[in-house]
Amino acid sequence: MASLITCPHCGVRPKEEFSIRGDAVPVRPAPNASDETWYAYVYVRDNPKGLIREYWHHTGGCRRFLVVERDNVTHEVFSVTDAADLARSASGEVA
Amino acid sequence: MTIAFVHRHVLEDHITGFETKPNPHHITVPRHPTILTVLAHAGSEAAVGAALQRLDGVTLRFCGPCEWLCVSETVSAEGLLRLVREIEGASAFDHSDGRVLLQITGPNVRKILAKCLAVDLHPEAFAIGRSANMLVAHVSGNLARTGENSFEIIVPRSYAGVVFEELKEMGREFALTAGFSEA
Numbered sequence A: 001m002a003s004l005i006t007c008p009h010c011g012v013r014p015k016e017e018f019s020i021r022g023d024a025v026p027v028r029p030a031p032n033a034s035d036e037t038w039y040a041y042v043y044v045r046d047n048p049k050g051l052i053r054e055y056w057h058h059t060g061g062c063r064r065f066l067v068v069e070r071d072n073v074t075h076e077v078f079s080v081t082d083a084a085d086l087a088r089s090a091s092g093e094v095a
Numbered sequence B: 001m002t003i004a005f006v007h008r009h010v011l012e013d014h015i016t017g018f019e020t021k022p023n024p025h026h027i028t029v030p031r032h033p034t035i036l037t038v039l040a041h042a043g044s045e046a047a048v049g050a051a052l053q054r055l056d057g058v059t060l061r062f063c064g065p066c067e068w069l070c071v072s073e074t075v076s077a078e079g080l081l082r083l084v085r086e087i088e089g090a091s092a093f094d095h096s097d098g099r100v101l102l103q104i105t106g107p108n109v110r111k112i113l114a115k116c117l118a119v120d121l122h123p124e125a126f127a128i129g130r131s132a133n134m135l136v137a138h139v140s141g142n143l144a145r146t147g148e149n150s151f152e153i154i155v156p157r158s159y160a161g162v163v164f165e166e167l168k169e170m171g172r173e174f175a176l177t178a179g180f181s182e183a
Helices: A035-043 A083-091 B014-017 B043-053 B077-085 B109-114 B157-170
Strands: A004-007 A011-013 A019-023 A049-059 A065-071 A077-082 B026-029 B032-041 B057-064 B067-072 B088-094 B099-105 B133-137 B139-147 B150-156 B177-180
Touching: A004 A065, A004 A077, A011 B133, A035 B057, A065 A083, A065 B067, A077 A083, B026 B043, B032 B043, B032 B077, B043 B057, B043 B067, B043 B088, B043 B133, B067 B077, B077 B088, B099 B109, B099 B157, B109 B157, B139 B157, B150 B157
Parallel strands: B026 B177, B057 B133
Antiparallel strands: A004 A011, A019 A049, A049 A065, A065 A077, B026 B099, B032 B067, B032 B088, B057 B067, B099 B150, B133 B139, B139 B150
């Protein structure tokens, strides 16, 4: 596993400071979406080899949720972004 | 030549402590520091940060976005709380009794901290005046660099004993001593 994560707020930190909170790829469906859509969102996960995106919670540091883009084969970390910033930029809202 | 021997029990140091006088490596524990947690409302982070910087006798510790600790050994908690609550867009709470401040100094302080911190403390990476939340001896706390060879650690009260013992253990090779501050 990638052992050093560069937190956008705290700098380079060891992985022990973080807890991994799961896949960041699924997008929450609308409340009135079908049961199948909700079932897929809640339970169905891919198990890809290579580049993955996950939520990492910086529990030992700034306590922010981050989206870490990393490779689970080479352990290379491609990007670490604050999840709130990412959500804002996706919805077009200015921080 | 005659040598005068002094009788010294083999467990002398074990019982009274290896060092009784403060060494160059020392942990100072202020008895009643003022520690406030301050949060900035969304959008007012820069303004609140700047206003907190202007407070007299208070040092600011960065915790995360929109979050700081205000530390003072001169201003009372009530007084500081009043000052901080006047700042627009800031919410503050007094954590003086819930946090413990440890001031650690000495020429080899970085070597001591390197044994219980996993963060690069080289002056180029962690300059004087910088602070951040991190794991200190497996406990989530705040570390600040107050000088070339001096650091301040803030940990939750219930973990202070563990962190203190750990720091003492890590500082044994430099005969680290500890005591309450005189003031």
